[in-house]
Amino acid sequence: MDKPFLTRNLWIYFIAFWMAVAVIQFALSYGVYGQELITSITDSLISNIVFAVLGIGLWNMVRYSGKQVSGFLKNLAYHLASCALTILIWQVVSYSFLRLLFGNNDVFMNFLAEALVVKVLTGVLIYFLLISVDFLILSFEEMQEQAEHEASLSSMLREAELNMLRSQIRPHFLFNSLNSVSSLTLSNPQAAQDMIIKLSEFMRHSLTLGAETMNTLNDELYHAGLYLDIERVRFSDRMKIEKTIDPKCGEMMLPAMILQPLLENAVKHGVNTMLTTCIITLKAECNESYLGISISNTFDPDAVPRKGTGTGLSNVQKRMAAIYGRSDLLSSNTTDQTFEVKLHIPARKDS
């Protein structure tokens, strides 16, 4: 949590600033007021080194307590007090040093006394300059921290979303499919090989996608077809697929794998509840502004709805909302014996 109080870059600025102030002070004292070279250099070095050290203390004060003081008046009072204290310490310390060194140089000691008012006023200015810069640095750092935090949060969310999506490929599906393959290797090796290839292709597609990956309808339908083919091997005559796809929609874009949870739902609530043939219908239509997809399945009206209904749908809804910024893109409709989900996918210019 604790940071080094200044980064390397800031140290350079900090030293450069004090060197500039020291040079100005030296120029004034030596050039304008005609002080000796040695006293001018020493005065300027001592005053500014002392103030610089105090400045480091101020930085820590701003960092660890400045934030706790709230309200403009309170803040002002706080800083006036701290300013007075800082200047007092600054002057007492640098004066003591200079007196120790040049106590018997009357001209210089007089000059010091005369310059006191100017020094104090300059000190006040520098104090508030320092504090302002400290506050700026602090809030800049806070902003950066917040941005970093937000970035990591949103990537975490995206990752979570993706995991959710991936976990849609249920272990049930995977292991049951592998079991079908195992059975086919004995009875029909060619069919077993076909199924392994389809399964691999399907898994590869689902594992490489990102939450915001977009894909063409043709490609998505191809992979949906792989999935349905695999399920059809498992359930044979218990499921039937009917497709009505307008060929002109093929190149329209939609979020990758967005159809998958809907198809899995259709199998879960259709095929898995019925003793007779379940009909899964897949339709796509479009115009220049949108792509409409409908997925429906027949179900047994007497079947008792089992747990887990709705999570697939709400995941799709959330993902659509995250991508398109609208929450009205998914609708569903239940009649006596069919359940239908419709996706309304706005057309996007990007390819």
Next chain:
Amino acid sequence: MQPISTIIIDDESLARDIVKRYAADFQMLNVVAECGDGFEALRQIQAHKPDLLFLDIQMPKLDGFELLEVLDYNPAIIFTTAFDQFAIKAFEMNAVDYLLKPFSKDRFESAVQKAIQRISIEKSNVNTSLETLKENVQESRGTLDRVVTRLGSKVTVIPVDRIWYIESADDYVMIYSELGNHLKEKTMKFFEEHLPTNNFVRIHRGSIINLAQIAAIDPYTKDTHMVTLKCGAKLRASADGYKNLRALL
């Protein structure tokens, strides 16, 4: 020893197929039937009284657990399942074995050997493994979403939201529902623990009601209330029961 009569129950034909092929190589196993759903399985089990079942868990209509619940004798059971954490836990002790799909022939053989052993022991002394198994099933299932009852050969699956109320009847409970009245060999405590707690409440030692069915609640005696349900039934709520009820309304 006589051949072991066996029924294979799985809703996927390829899954039944591989069990059948493996089983064909064991002279001890005599596959008398194969079934694609729980109801068909129940009919075949009644007809053949097999010694051994290969049983899948996820099936349409009546799943593997529910099928077990309504069996009235103790066949040996080998579960065949793709992925089911609950099953693995619950059956480790009491099922003969469980085969995780896909499984090898060696794995299948070791399950069959265990079954042969179990069956030969069981034939000489009565045991209650199915009872223990059924209890484990229930404990592991969490909240119920339907209840399976059986009268003779008629099996009824009652969705819990169609249950009106449940009353205790000696060692049984009577379930009053849209689908009629059904006796079930279970305790009130079981239903209190396994029905969805936001819809059902035990208002008395002898009754649990579905909140959605309440028509009226009236004071009755000093400490008790009378709850009238939409079906017309009037049930007494004890002081504690009324407190439970109030907490949910």
